Amino acid sequence: MSKLRVYQLAKELNITSKALIEKLKELSVEVNNHMSTLEDEEANLIIELFTEDDHSKKPTKEVIHGTDEEEELVKKVASNKIVNTQSDNKNKGGKNHKGNANKNKNNHKGRESKLEENMEIKETNNNDMKIIEIDQKIVVKDFAELLGKRVSDIIGKLIQVGVMAAMNQEIDFETAAKVAKEFDVEVVEKAVSQDEEDETDFIVIPEDDEKDLKPRPPVVTVMGHVDHGKTSLLDAIRNTKVTTREAGGITQHIGASEVQVNGKKIVFLDTPGHEAFTAMRARGAKVTDIAILVVAADDGVMPQTIEAINHAKAAEVPIIVAVNKIDKPGANPDRVKQELSEHGVLIEEWGGEVISVEVSALQGLNIEELLEMILLVAEMEELKANPNRDAVGTVVEAQLDKGRGPVATVLVQNGTLKVGDSVVIGTSHGRVRAMISDTGKRVKSATPSTAVEITGLSDVPAAGDQLIAVADDKMARTIAEKRVNKIKEEQLKSSQKVSLDALYSQMQAGEVKDLNIIVKADVQGSVEAVKQSLAKLSTDKVIIRPIHGGVGAITETDVMLASASNAIIIGFNVRPTSGATALSQKEEVDLRTYRIIYKALEDIEAAMKGMLDPEFKEVELGKAQVRATIKVPNVGLIAGCYVTEGKIVRNAQLRLVRDGIVIHEGNIGSLRRFKDDVKEVATGYECGIGIDHFNDVKEGDVIEAFKMEEIARD
């Protein structure tokens, strides 16, 4: 136990455990977390490194006498430290841009902004070595400017390292590093700062200056296998410790609760389990500082225990094990600890670093001790935030309340949230109308690591959405609107319209899980019959949803509905209006018409299996309006027509449409202009059309001529 732990050394060196772990990793010293122990040599090396670095700024080579490779590493550590220190200074100016603008004053006119965005120079007094931060790529002339060299010099060096590049071409980081080395300059990759990432969300969250940071309470999530006592443990904690400052204080369920231990606060997220935890993480939110892993002593490590371990590890959140149900006759805490070790969770008694506490949630045993351990781990984590700034937080829970409108529980993670603040949360915005604490008390402000329920939002945000307090309502609304538009654009870009032809591949790709269908038919009876038969085709892979049905022609409104809800349209004995056909092409809506129901069902079934093979596709030739009917002896009824679209071709197939409904489908028997048989009649001409085996044509009907064409399938 005499060995130094990471956090102890970090304290000694006055840096964070995290920073120390990073340095150690760079020196190839394997450490897991702040509780890891260090070999004496490792600790000494680090101490020497840091003290040398801080006081004399001498080249660190003198500190250790190792191989060239080690010296390289040490050099890197030393230079990184300088970079870090300076980037901290940079942040004192608030946003990046300001600080850089001054630095780049000497740059050529007109180039400042680009250079500001891409790079910055950091001079150090370490052996007069210059360090430059650059992005993954840099344009040769910018690079030259940054190095203070002539472009020709740079191109010359590039040739030496085997890279041919013109002044306006980009070179990659590695190449830049090689060239820079020739000029005794070290190149480090520019870290993507929080600021830059946030810009894509249309807002920049300024970084805090180290000196403004104050300790903040830990936020804890309880995880573990089903029935191991997560809820009971949370209840036990609340029962003993909930801050009931109000007389008869009613604990309100707001998704998180606070407890006070020895005058210190701990925040518990109320939704136990790693699912909620990971769902938030998937959305980029990190709210949990410490995970309590509950394992029932009578049951041991179970599948969800392992899952919880993996999720906590993936999120790099320290674990405290609560071995629960120790009151039970079959309880065997040692077995639990052994099993945990088999899954990479080494308890202290087993020579590891993970703290464990044996508890009984039911009897309230050792709950106090568990809470103290949480505070201990929290202390080592050095959790900090700046209470004197605009709030940043994360939504833990949200719902629509009948009386109060959208309600969200927000965990304030930085800054202080106040009633009246304008906020943007995901695509929702608003002004904080009221805030309620976990004890149901109205509060005016919430400091870091405080969960409050807020009202006053435009919409219900999603758990995991980030709250950012902004200058005013207008700004909040503008940002929210921009985000909505961005989402719309992205959806537009990514949304591939569903179609029967592509259904199978879309299903395979996971793009389609619901097949929305709009049904139009000639009579209501058919609409219902088709909707029901279609719904029955649903499988475990695709659910068929007839989202709309109606009688009559397929109209533009049907197409717009299909487009908006990514549906296909199926028509029985009905036709699309001309406008609908054109719109369906523009909107890429799959529109299909059938004469027989079973044929449609067959097509959809085949499409779901990827076996849709309609070998033929209808090609529309033209349309003609029936303006008169003429009885011709021995021939039958002839339709006197006027061609309105395309052309009518003899021997083509035809469809007789009355008020959008297909009355007949067959072949053109005869086509005449005046007394002559003709092969085709074009738009704007009159003609007489005889329909094979059909005599029921009426004035006002529309004759559509089409042919079937074989289509090649991909």
Ligand SMILES: Nc1nc2c(ncn2[C@@H]2O[C@H](COP(=O)(O)OP(=O)(O)OP(=O)(O)O)[C@@H](O)[C@H]2O)c(=O)[nH]1
């Ligand atoms: N004897 C004993 N029983 C306990 C203890 N803690 C919880 N239980 C019992 O174990 C059962 C499950 O407890 P819960 O707290 O619901 O467990 P959970 O992990 O929240 O379960 P899920 O929410 O279903 O995942 C309940 O019947 C509890 O009464 C304990 O310390 N001792």
